[in-house]
Amino acid sequence: MAAVSGHPAKEDGAPGVPSAFREAVDALRAARLRPEVVIGDTPAPRKLAPHAFALTATVEVDGEELADGRLVLLHDPAGHEAWQGEFRVVTLGRAELEPEMAHDPLLSEVGWSWLMDSLSQQGVRCVEPSGTVSRCSSQFFGGLSERPSTTDIEIRASWTPVVSSGADFAGHLRAWCELLCLCAGLPPHQPDSAPGLTVPLPARRRQH
DSSP states (O other): OEEEEEOOOOOOOTTTTTTHHHHHHHHHHOOOTTEEEEEEEEOOOOSSSSSSEEEEEEEETTTTEEEEEEEEEEEEEETTTTTTEEEEEEEEEEEOOOOGTTTTTTTHHHHHHHHHHHHHHHTTTEEEEEEEEEEEEEOGGGTTTOOEEEEEEEEEEEEEESSSSSSGGHHHHHHHHHHHHHTOOOOOOOOOOOOOTSOOOOBBBOOO
């Protein structure tokens, strides 16, 4: 079970933890996700907000990890001016790509559009989205010189979810997991997605 923290640290069911936060965490824990996505535990940050919940996710196919990331849900019952709300979703996603994608001039724009499309396809709303899309190429030397060069995409993003109930948070988690799957090169999960609307990048199997 993923970690939950307050300020000071509290379990999500402990006295003093807002019911809205408990409902949001329950929705994230109960969310039904794609079978390729494996959720894991990770400590929640303690200084970003009075209450926080964190989890990790990996995209695995045939026992191999193709993408990974971290999602943090922050909650400040008093509201946060920069967030324009009481909640904030903060995410990180990474995947290794085929070498020919390293110089694609549209890689960053495509990566960001995946997030926006995934949120839209899940039928969830957000305000104040922000983030970065980075590419990182690595070449190995010395004792590692036999390893092939690698190219990674890294997407860091945050947004303020617009929700009517705690159950709506599950859609935000599914959207983020869909982003990870697209980064991993998997096709969109939605069977009714418009052809060509969301095209995954060629993923590269990680070297261990």
